[in-house]
Amino acid sequence: MKKALVGVFAASLLLLASGCSGSDDSDTGSDAGGKVDLTYWTWTPNMDKVVETWNAANPNIHVTVNKQDGGDPAVTKLLTAIKAGSGAPDVMQAEYQKVPTLVSADALADIKDEAGSLKDKFPESNWNSVTLGGDSVYAVPQDNAPLMFFYRKDVFDKLKIAAPKTWDDYAAAAKKIHAANAKQYLGTFSATDAGLFTGLAQQAGASWWGINGDTWSVNINDAATQKVAGYWGGLVQEGSILNTPMYTPEWNAALNDGTQVGWVSAVWAPGVLEGNAASTKGKWAAAPMPQWDTAAPKTGNWGGSATAVTTQSKHPKQAAQFIQWLNTDPAAIKLLASTANVYPATIDSSAALTSPPAFFADQADFYTLASDAAKIGNPFTYGPNVNVAYSAFNDAFGKAAESKQSAQFTAALATMQTQTVDDMKNSGFKVAG
Amino acid sequence: MTTVPAIEQPATERSAAVPTAAGRPRRRSHSRRAGTPYAFLAPAIVLFVAFLGAPIVYAAYLSLRKVKVSGLGLGSGSRTEIWAGLSNYARSLTDPEFLPSVGRIGAYGLIVVPVMLGLALLFALLLDAGRTKVGGFTRTAIFLPYAVPAVVASLLWGFLYLPRVSPINDVLEGIGVGSPNLLGSSWILYAVANIAVWGGTGFNMIVLYTALKAIPQDMYEAARLDGATEVQIAWRIKIPIIAPSMVMTFVFSLIATLQVFAEPMTLRPLSNTISSTWTPLMKVYRDAFTRDDIYSAAATSVIIALATFALSFGFLKLVGSRAFRQED
Numbered sequence: 001m002k003k004a005l006v007g008v009f010a011a012s013l014l015l016l017a018s019g020c021s022g023s024d025d026s027d028t029g030s031d032a033g034g035k036v037d038l039t040y041w042t043w044t045p046n047m048d049k050v051v052e053t054w055n056a057a058n059p060n061i062h063v064t065v066n067k068q069d070g071g072d073p074a075v076t077k078l079l080t081a082i083k084a085g086s087g088a089p090d091v092m093q094a095e096y097q098k099v100p101t102l103v104s105a106d107a108l109a110d111i112k113d114e115a116g117s118l119k120d121k122f123p124e125s126n127w128n129s130v131t132l133g134g135d136s137v138y139a140v141p142q143d144n145a146p147l148m149f150f151y152r153k154d155v156f157d158k159l160k161i162a163a164p165k166t167w168d169d170y171a172a173a174a175k176k177i178h179a180a181n182a183k184q185y186l187g188t189f190s191a192t193d194a195g196l197f198t199g200l201a202q203q204a205g206a207s208w209w210g211i212n213g214d215t216w217s218v219n220i221n222d223a224a225t226q227k228v229a230g231y232w233g234g235l236v237q238e239g240s241i242l243n244t245p246m247y248t249p250e251w252n253a254a255l256n257d258g259t260q261v262g263w264v265s266a267v268w269a270p271g272v273l274e275g276n277a278a279s280t281k282g283k284w285a286a287a288p289m290p291q292w293d294t295a296a297p298k299t300g301n302w303g304g305s306a307t308a309v310t311t312q313s314k315h316p317k318q319a320a321q322f323i324q325w326l327n328t329d330p331a332a333i334k335l336l337a338s339t340a341n342v343y344p345a346t347i348d349s350s351a352a353l354t355s356p357p358a359f360f361a362d363q364a365d366f367y368t369l370a371s372d373a374a375k376i377g378n379p380f381t382y383g384p385n386v387n388v389a390y391s392a393f394n395d396a397f398g399k400a401a402e403s404k405q406s407a408q409f410t411a412a413l414a415t416m417q418t419q420t421v422d423d424m425k426n427s428g429f430k431v432a433g
Numbered sequence: 434m435t436t437v438p439a440i441e442q443p444a445t446e447r448s449a450a451v452p453t454a455a456g457r458p459r460r461r462s463h464s465r466r467a468g469t470p471y472a473f474l475a476p477a478i479v480l481f482v483a484f485l486g487a488p489i490v491y492a493a494y495l496s497l498r499k500v501k502v503s504g505l506g507l508g509s510g511s512r513t514e515i516w517a518g519l520s521n522y523a524r525s526l527t528d529p530e531f532l533p534s535v536g537r538i539g540a541y542g543l544i545v546v547p548v549m550l551g552l553a554l555l556f557a558l559l560l561d562a563g564r565t566k567v568g569g570f571t572r573t574a575i576f577l578p579y580a581v582p583a584v585v586a587s588l589l590w591g592f593l594y595l596p597r598v599s600p601i602n603d604v605l606e607g608i609g610v611g612s613p614n615l616l617g618s619s620w621i622l623y624a625v626a627n628i629a630v631w632g633g634t635g636f637n638m639i640v641l642y643t644a645l646k647a648i649p650q651d652m653y654e655a656a657r658l659d660g661a662t663e664v665q666i667a668w669r670i671k672i673p674i675i676a677p678s679m680v681m682t683f684v685f686s687l688i689a690t691l692q693v694f695a696e697p698m699t700l701r702p703l704s705n706t707i708s709s710t711w712t713p714l715m716k717v718y719r720d721a722f723t724r725d726d727i728y729s730a731a732a733t734s735v736i737i738a739l740a741t742f743a744l745s746f747g748f749l750k751l752v753g754s755r756a757f758r759q760e761d
Binding site: 076079083100101103104105106110132134136191192211214215216243244245247248249250253254257259384385387388391394395398399401402423426427428429430 | 499500501502503504505506507508510511512524530591592595596597598617618702703704705706707708709710719722723724725727
């Protein structure tokens with residue numbers, strides 16, 4: 001009996017094992033001249049409409065859009081598919097901070113032969129994110145998301161406050177607004193949005209990871225980031241801004257009923273405000289980011305993504321061709337901006353962005369501000385375990401925000417640094433220090 | 434009309450065959466019989482192995498592996514899977530977040546299990562006492578939350594907990610009582626426990642109520658003749674008789690406590706107080722899907738499975754001889 005069981009068990013294991021490796025049929029060469037079908041994972045709304053234009057013009061390379069829930073779930077699915085050996089799409093949208101993670105998991109194909117010549121069409125910081133500073137090209141930048149400051153102009157005007165030029169101005173404005181109306185706040189420190197905090201650290205001059213030869217360095221707990229964490233911790237401690245997360249029903253209600261009157265966000269903010277705070281339409285204004293040093297204005301990014309070819313694609317050449325069209329062709333750029341509402345990364349996008357977003361209809365210079373911001377992005381290198389650093393951020397800064405102690409904010413950076421370095425060392429990465 | 438012979442045909446055949454089959458059973462099927470039970474068991478065994486046995490073995494295998502990165506870890510071929518020995522287990526158990534998460538579900542269990550089972554027993558006894566005219570409706574109303582998926586229930590309660598969108602806070606502020614931050618660090622455990630109690634009481638009540646219904650009525654009549662009150666009947670007759678069901682609901686609740694996941698996971702984005710390792714199972718999820726380290730996640734899963742196994746069977750052994758005596 002026992003032997004029989006073991007036999008059945010071994011047989012089923014064999015079946016499972018062969019099932020996993022059985023799908024590895026490579027027919028890369030057979031598509032010459034024939035019709036090619038590509039799948040494209042993206043979470044950008046209306047991307048299928050942009051792709052329709054490509055499909056109409058390119059009957060031999062048909063692209064099917066497969067809508068994803070968002071950046072994180074899509075990456076999780078892709079990594080699982082890569083591990084399983086099948087199931088990945090041909091073309092994949094990937095946020096800039098996820099590119100090293102995906103490259104490290106061998107999920108993205110090197111397309112330098114097809115896309116290497118596109119370097120001059122993109123801002124240096126974005127191009128750096130898709131090449132990781134080396135010779136390979138792992139993706140083509142699609143959208144850029146420079147940080148900007150958004151505020152309720154009516155509230156600022158009433159209190160005779162000008163849009164803050166420096167972070168000191170921002171702190172003073174936050175204090176004044178909360179003093180004038182105890183229920184009103186200029187903003188909140190959100191421990192659930194690691195991407196925003198990263199952008200703020202980037203603006204201050206931090207670059208959390210670095211490559212030196214074959215060794216990584218991790219500098220999350222550096223002076224620039226300490227300055228940023230201490231600043232926001234101070235605002236939370238004195239109570240002039242909130243400590244509750246963004247993107248909750250609570251936060252939406254606060255934006256909509258006018259108790260949150262400002263938002264440090266990125267160029268895509270109008271779309272979010274339109275959905276969350278529809279009743280405040282026409283009352284908002286956009287401004288450049290408050291600065292640490294007005295003599296050398298800088299900004300960071302929050303979001304932004306690139307388009308990549310996966311290593312499982314059987315038609316990498318055609319996929320790269322599609323990506324190049326999508327992110328550099330003037331017609332495609334126009335569609336991206338108007339239909340999919342993305343802020344294109346390419347530097348020739350001004351022709352596509354003539355009128356301001358609907359929610360900011362009165363602000364004629366919206367895209368001038370955005371393009372000025374896009375030019376002053378600080379260089380920032382992401383590492384292969386951004387996910388670990390971000391999840392450490394959520395936990396450590398969640399605790400700090402709950403405590404409302406500025407000292408806890410700066411201490412949280414040490415936790416992030418330790419967890420990130422430990423994870424890399426445990427995996428076997430060469431890490432300095 | 435035409436069907437009649439067709440039906441009769443096998444009947445006659447069978448009756449004719451019976452003596453033959455009965456006449457020579459032992460000789461022919463001696464060797465055949467030995468395999469028959471396994472043939473019948475085969476579908477179950479195959480399903481068990483494919484969908485339970487193999488995944489468990491695979492998880493155990495993964496828990497002993499890890500990925501080794503060389504150099505910068507970029508590009509193909511820089512990652513290799515190697516044997517890790519027990520290092521994943523060591524890392525899980527020594528993770529500074531692991532013990533607090535175990536302590537947290539311990540405290541959570543101390544709130545949820547007694548409250549939920551206490552309420553379930555109370556409701557079951559009240560319904561069984563037969564005094565209520567709307568028993569059917571009440572039963573359904575208490576059971577209904579169980580039909581609401583945990584994620585939906587958590588979203589629903591999440592809205593009720595958030596001060597600005599919660600009608601509870603409007604009422605509290607209306608009557609002049611300050612509104613507590615239910616998602617703050619001092620309330621969060623109760624806030625999560627409340628969702629579990631709300632969702633689980635109905636199910637346990639139905640289990641206990643069904644057990645109560647199986648008790649013969651004449652026992653109560655005999656007790657009443659002896660002058661027992663309803664409360665005495667409940668304490669001395671009903672509760673001892675349904676003890677096995679209570680043990681079962683306790684074990685179920687214990688396992689559910691160890692595996693609490695959906696409620697805190699859904700509330701997490703609404704609050705600063707729920708970390709990504711708030712419960713052991715959330716740590717497994719974080720390791721597997723946020724950190725992309727399925728090997729550590731597998732090790733923690735094995736630890737949780739062993740703990741669940743030990744606790745439930747330990748408890749059953751402890752109370753088994755008492756509670757299941759009448760079933761012997």
